Amino acid sequence: MNEEQAEYLTIAFGAVLFTACVRWAQSTQPDPAPFLANAVQVLQVPRGLD
Numbered sequence: 001m002n003e004e005q006a007e008y009l010t011i012a013f014g015a016v017l018f019t020a021c022v023r024w025a026q027s028t029q030p031d032p033a034p035f036l037a038n039a040v041q042v043l044q045v046p047r048g049l050d
Contacts, residue, residue, distance in 0.1 A: 013043055 001009070020039035024032040
């Protein structure tokens with residue numbers, strides 16, 4: 001993965017984590033872990049870029 005691709009992955013990671021935190025804050029669940037786990041699962045580095 002080159003530097004430009006890593007920058008996009010970093011931005012995507014931040015966006016999904018922010019969304020997970022917002023969804024957790026709007027819920028009644030005391031633990032943010034399920035929200036964060038679901039968010040991180042959607043981020044995968046495509047093969048050939050790692």
